[in-house]
Amino acid sequence: MTNSGGTDGADKKVVAGILGILLGAFGVHKFYLGYTNEGIIMLLVCLIGGTVTCGIGAAVVGVIGLVEGILYLTKSDEEFVSTYVTGRKPWF
Template sequence: MSTEPDTPPSPGPSETEPSPSPQTPAPQEKTDKKLVAGILAILLGSLGIHKFYLGYQTEGIIMLAVTLLVGGFTCGVGASIMGIVGLIEGIIYLTKTDAEFDAMYVTGRKPWF
C-alpha cells in the first residue's frame, strides 16, 4: 500500500484552454467571404452565384430562373436585368466595411441589396 496522499490529477492543456467554437468564423474568413461574394456578384451576377455562395438558395434560384427562363423568352432582357442587379450588389458588397457586411449579409441574413 502506498503512503502518499491521494491528489487529483492536474488538468492537461486541452482541459484548461477553451476550444474555439466551430460556428464562429475567424475575422479573416469574413473578409474573404465579402471579397469572393463581391467578385462573384460582379462577374457572374446574372446567374446568382453570389447568392448561393452567401447561403441564399431561394434568391439564387430566382436569379438563375429569371436569367435562363425569362431571358430566353425576352431575348436576353431578363438576363441583362439580373446582370445589372448582380453588378449593383457586387459594388455594394465591396464598398461595405467588413463589420457592416458581416452584420448585414452574414449575421443579419439580408437577401437583397
C-alpha cells in the same frame, strides 16, 4: 473562429463581391452567401426569363448582380457581416 479582422464572415466579402460582378446574372454570389432561394430566382430569370424576354430578363438580373457585387465590396467588413451574414438581408 475569427479572421484577422475579428469579424466572422468578413472573408466572404471579396469573393461574394467578385462573383456578383462577374457572374451576378446567374446568382452565383447568392449561392455563395447561402441565399439559395434568391440564387435560384436569379438563375431562372437569367436562363428562362432571358429566353422569353429576348435577353431583357438576363440583362436586368445581370445589373442587379453587378450592383450587389459593388455594394458588397464597398461596405466595411463589420457592415457586410451584420447586413448579409448575420442579418441575412437577401437583396441589396
